[in-house]
Amino acid sequence: MENITVITEFVLLGFPLSPLAQVFLFIIFLVIYTVTLIGNIAVITLTSLDPHLQIRLHTPMYFLLGHLSFIDLCYMTATVPQMLANFLRESKTISYAGCMVQIFSLISCVGSECILLAAMAYDRYVAICHPLLYTVIMNRKVCFQMVAGSWTGGFLNSLVHTLLTSTLSFCGPREIRHFMCDVPPLLELSCTDTALNNIVLHTASMFIGVSPCFFIIISYVFIALAILQIRSTEGRRKAFSTCTSHLAVVIMFFGTALFNYNRPSAGYSLDVDTLVSALYCIVTPMLNPIIYSLRNQEVKLAVKRLASAKWNVF
Template sequence: ARPFEKGHRMAEFILLGFSNHPELQTLFFLVFSTIYMVTFMGNIMIIMVIRANSRLHTPMFFLLSNLSFIDLCYMSATIPQLLVNFLRKTKTISYVVCMAQIFFLITCVGSECILLAAMAYDRYIAICHPLLYTVTMNRKVCLRMAAGSWTGGILNSLINTLLTSALSFCGANEIRHFMCDVPPLLELSCTDTALNKTVLHTASIFIGISPCLFIVVSYIYIVTAILRIRSAEGRHKAFSTCTSHLTVVITFFGTALFNYNRPNSGYSLDIDTLVSTLYCIVTPMLNPIIYCLRNQEVKGALWKMVGRKQVPPVV
């Protein structure tokens, strides 16, 4: 750790994540390089499949392609710097890069929260009001949903990033994380962080909890409508259109709630790093895998693209 005088802007921070195991840095580099490649190729593949197949030019898949793009940005904001640090003896990140990482990270997380709520609304209209679907979920509405998710994410990120950049750091410069995020920087600051914490908690209600509650209420209506369907085949078909999205929602919000609502103390650096990795890295990697395995239309288009006519059954 290196001391700084009050009011001085730090030149760099030291990221402690994964630093407990210096003998495993090469292995970590290989593992996370593979994860990044899988995530990048998986999300690019979904975007290309949706664009190439006219049958997938529907509101649900338009929103899915936006989700894949967000996940691409999400991973690109965190993993490249992490890979660079695996090759360094001292895991440093400059002040400017740290602030940029915070901005892009919060933008992507907030945008994904809102977009997942929009996808839940799409499923609600499709199952509960099918006759109004083409009118309600028209192209203009879909574009507004996508633009709204990015706007909400950017505004939230801009406010939090500006407030964080106004903080002074006059003590240790070691961040208990493998990337820059607002909560660990608030712990390092030697100035009053009451406003930052208030804004952060307020944003978590509007950007995090509110979309989550909206999704829960939407699926209560969806499940109620599906149970009213008389034929077992009809119920199965309706459920199958929701399973991919519901799995992604549970994975994303489950790891997010666990990450931000666990105690601040009582965990080792290894446990902190593991929890953050599940939330920030593993979840974006799982999204394209979930949609490829659980969505028959995506699987069919993918296998058609690679030249196979038959789609393997869902395991």
């Protein structure tokens, strides 16, 4: 009989830097987290408080944007506060149950965002390529189905990964070279066979990650072809500027997420995984409200009206 140590908590090593450097990173990530909270909360608030734009802001594009902001808030809150606390304390532990909860929350939100971004790309495709049929195709029922489908897909995907991860045994080191609990670093620590986990991880990423990404690229190809038919040079420039910004965020999010969950089993450093995860878990949620919403003229006018109204109250 072998002695098996039952692990009840893990140690999140995060960024192995000097104490001074960790304080510096704490300040940087705290600023990013604050900006992300303000930006995404502003998007959600505008869709419900601005009376002048309630009709416009409840169109499919803004309806989907509101849910995108809510997803970003959820998985930022599931990971960043723990990371910020670990920057300032010596004991960087997380309980086994807390680790599983964090995995479920993270994968659920990431999967939901993948599907929702594909739905948003389809919305833009219909609006630009079939404007006369837009209100017929993108009706209220379809929008609710898109949002429900994104949450359901992310939830089921996360449930499978969390259950499979919870069946693993950990009888060796308990140090996770990451700033959060995630499936790939836990597979590295497991002392049991992880072949099934890896198969499910790569298979799910094809459906939840690669397929939506491919769908988005195809949608934007048709959008680009439609934009090229615009006679106005200024109109084409603005349309291409918006599409380029959207694609930049999409490529960064999908690229880093797919790289993280489809990383090679050999010749790969978990330190690289930490940096890659920071891009799609921290940077992308900060950019989403800026790229998708705050660059929009209607949203900026709504912000000015709400700010003016609050100022007049005081």
